[in-house]
Amino acid sequence: MSGDVVLDVRDLRVSFSVRRAGRKYRVQAVDGASLSVVEGEVLGIVGESGCGKTTVGRSIVGLARPDSGAIRFKGADLIGAGGATLREMRLNVRMVFQDPYASLNPRRVIGDSVAEAGDINGMFGSRAERSAAIAATLTAVGLDPSFATRYPYELSGGQRQRAGIARAILPTPSVVIADEPVSALDVSVQAQVLNLMMDLREQLKLSMVFISHDLGVIGQISNRVAVMYMGRIVEQAGTRTVLDGPLHPYTRSLVAAIPRPDPSRRIVAAIEASEPPSQFARPRGCAYAARCPIASDRCLADVPQLRPAAEDGRLVACHNV
Amino acid sequence: MLSVRDLTVSLGSETAPVDIVAGVSFGLGKGEILGLVGESGCGKSMTSLAVMGLLPQPGPRLRAGKVLLEGCDVTQLQPWQRVEAGHGRIAMIFQEPMTSLNPVRRIGDQIAEAVRVHEGVSAAAALSRARELLEMVRMPDPAMQLSAYPHQLSGGQRQRVMIAIALACRPQVLIADEPTTALDVTIQVQILGLLRELCSRLEMAILFITHDMGVIAQLADRVSVMYAGRIVETAGVESLFGRPRHHYTRGLMDCMPSRNSGARRLPTIAGQPPAPGTVGAGCVFASRCAAVRESCRLAAPPRTEIAQGHEVLCAFPLDGGVAP
Incomplete structure (x- = not known):
């Protein structure tokens, strides 16, 4: 897919201060991540x-404060932006959260939550115009307009997530950051919400960053995928390229671990325990080295940089592939 | 059994x-x-x-x-x-081990407690059995971990501890x-x-x-x-x-993303499960079933053994063509 880059993230670093056992630690949540979203595409993380x-997603919409790096929306840097630029970008880059129950105000009716961004920006000329906009948006996400006067607790999980999506598309944005939007849903409802997001993307010409731990869901909705491990992007390529032929050893183990509805792929007994290193004690070299079957001495010393690994535009951060 | x-x-x-x-x-x-x-x-x-x-x-x-x-x-x-x-x-393990473990007791003591309830052995014997159980669940460094508190373990390690506790009663x-x-x-x-x-x-x-x-x-x-x-x-x-x-089993499989790689849309199951107490005389799946017939809404479907060891609760089961 070629087109204009709507969102460009360069060398993003975000850290948090954490207190443990009376001592202060800095946890480097994002450690130099770069990615870009082309108009109309869905980038899966x-x-x-x-x-x-999640921290990458929250940084893009301004909910986390990066230490360094750049986030550009249509060329304008969002970090440190204020006033009109900030307002404009907040209408254009919107977020859908994982748990629609926690992200919808329980004491406000759905209609008020959906119209909030429009209200703040004085979008509606009259009450009638506001109601019409709410009704049209609810219809677009497959909810009856009568849901405008209901409270979140009256809705099922799937309906709530539809309301959460409605809130992110009024007024119509350019980019939607969706953070695990279907993880809390049952599979049959998950399929309905994924279909809705694919439809909206087409109708409203949205670009999307779709964040998920589920490679099956990512494979369904995204055009390109960025695989993250310990704050860094370790592999980035077209979705089929990554799922059908993962190159980075971490991506390989991740793809192999996806549960598939295929009884011929039995779980084999006794896999050795292996877990990511502690956030408080990052290894000096590659963060995956301790779990990696092809790690060499160099991996323990040098952090591998994301580099082109094939002519098809695939990027991999590994010394040994 | x-x-x-x-x-x-x-x-x-x-x-x-x-x-x-x-x-x-x-x-x-x-x-x-x-x-x-x-x-x-x-x-x-x-x-x-x-x-x-x-x-x-x-x-x-x-x-x-x-x-x-x-x-x-x-x-x-x-x-x-x-x-x-x-x-x-019969022993049981749950989804979130953190809510099942006591946060202020060492995991060795928590496993040993389960051992003592079931086997009535001395405290020392129970602790050494606890160590064995941690080895059995492939906990890295079991002797050290006996004195760890639940918050010091990762989610996967906590689930290993829960399995060790479950194994203390030598469950069938x-x-x-x-x-x-x-x-x-x-x-x-x-x-x-x-x-x-x-x-x-x-x-x-x-x-x-x-x-x-x-x-x-x-x-x-x-x-x-x-x-x-x-x-x-x-x-x-x-x-x-x-x-x-x-039809429900088939619907569940069809809407899994990993089974549909490349499809533009995922098949879905229309509607929602019935609320408890609203189930009438007919089949519980009738309101969402794509192949529903009038008789399904009136009488509960029979449980039939359709093939060796394959039981289905449906009056009009799928003929079982190979799923895509």
């Missing part, structure tokens, strides 16, 4: 808990 | 009970893994709690049915009788209720591999409860699919995934 994928 | 017959768990009054588990039956043999799969609210966790005798009080109650462990109906026993007579050799049956749902996939395969290993090494049967069809396919020997409090289909894993006969 996949990784396991604590890899920094 | 374990045989569950017509298990019915109800809410509400004696005179107007609302069945949240309605006549569930299954059997479990030595060294076998039976997967119980279904979506939220289908009654799979209530089934497991009823088998364990752990239904929350007050609340749902066991209205009918038997749980036979080697011929003895354990639902008729008091909890202390289950422990003393060795009839309680282990009930695992979504034990890997909170874990990352690369950790999940390690825990599933461990359960598979323990199952054959200890000749222990496992009832594995999950919402994840992928996990079930790769781990279970046989599978029961649950919907609205009922088991709608039971079969060997090859048979179930190769030739699903119930």
Whole structure:
């Protein structure tokens, strides 16, 4: 897919201060991540808990404060932006959260939550115009307009997530950051919400960053995938390229671990325990080295940089592939 | 070895009970893994709690049915009788180990406590057995970890501790209720591999409860699919995934993203499961079934053995053409 880059993230670093046992630690949640989203595409970010994928998403919408790096929306830097630029970008880059129950105000009716961004920006000329906009948006996400006067607790999980999506598309943005939007849902409902997101993307010409731990879901919705491990992107390429022929050893183990509804792929007994290193004691070299079957001495000393690994635009951060 | 017959768990009054588990039956043999799969609210966790005798009080109650462990109906026993007579050799592990472990006690003491309850040995003997159990669950550095507190362990390690505690009573049956749902996939395969290993090494049967069809396919020997409090289909894993006969089972498989790679849209199952108490005389799946006929809404479907070891609760089952 070629087109204009709408969102460009360069060398993003984000750290948090954490207090443990009376001592202060800095946890480097994102450690130099770069990615870009081309107009109309869905970029998937996949990784396991604590890899920094959510922090990347929150940094883009301004909910986390980066230490360094650049986040450009249509060329304008969002870090440190203020006033009109910030307002404009907040309408254009919107977020859908994982748990729609926690992210919808329980004491406000759905209609008010959906219209909030429009209200703040004085978008609606009259009450009638506001109601019409809410009704149209609810219809677009497959909810009856009567849901406008209901409270979140009256909705099922799938309906709540539809409301969460409605809130992110009024007024219509350019980019939607979706952070695990279907992880809390049952598979049959998950399929409905994924279909909705694919439809909206087409109708509203959205670009999307889709964050998930689930490679199956990522494979369904995204055009390209970035795989994260311990705050860094370790592999980035077209979705099929990554899923069908992962190159980085971490991506390989991740793809192999996806549960598949295929009884011929039995779980084999006794896999040696192997877990990511502690966030408080990052290894000096490659963060995956301790778990990696092809690690060499160099991996323990040098952090591998993301570099082109094939002519098809695939990027891999590994010394040994 | 374990045989569950017509298990019915109800809410509400004696005179107007609302069945949240309605006549569930299954059997479990030595060294076998039976997967119980279904979506939220289908009654799979209530089934497991009823088998364990752990239904929350007050609340749902066991209205009918038997749980036979080697011929003895354990639902008729008091909890202390289950422990003393060795009839309680059913152990259970849960989704979130952090809520099941005591946060202010060392894990060695917590495992040793379970050992002492079941074996009545000295504190020192219990602690050395605790170490053995940690080795058995492949905990890295078991001797050191005996003195760790739960918060010092990762999610996967905590689940290993829970399994060690469950093994303290030398169970014949282990009930695992979504034990890997909170874990990352690369950790999940390690825990599933461990359960598979323990199952054959200890000749222990496992009832594995999950919402994840992928996990079930790769781990279970046989599978029961649950919907609205009922088991709608039971079969060997090859048979179930190769030739699903119930429309709900087929629907569940079709809407999995990993089964549809490249498809533009995912097939979905229209509607939502019925609320407990709103189930009428007909088939529980009738309101969502694509192949529903008028008679399905009127009379409950028969349970038929459609092929060797393949049971389905449907009047008009799929003919079982190979699923895509």
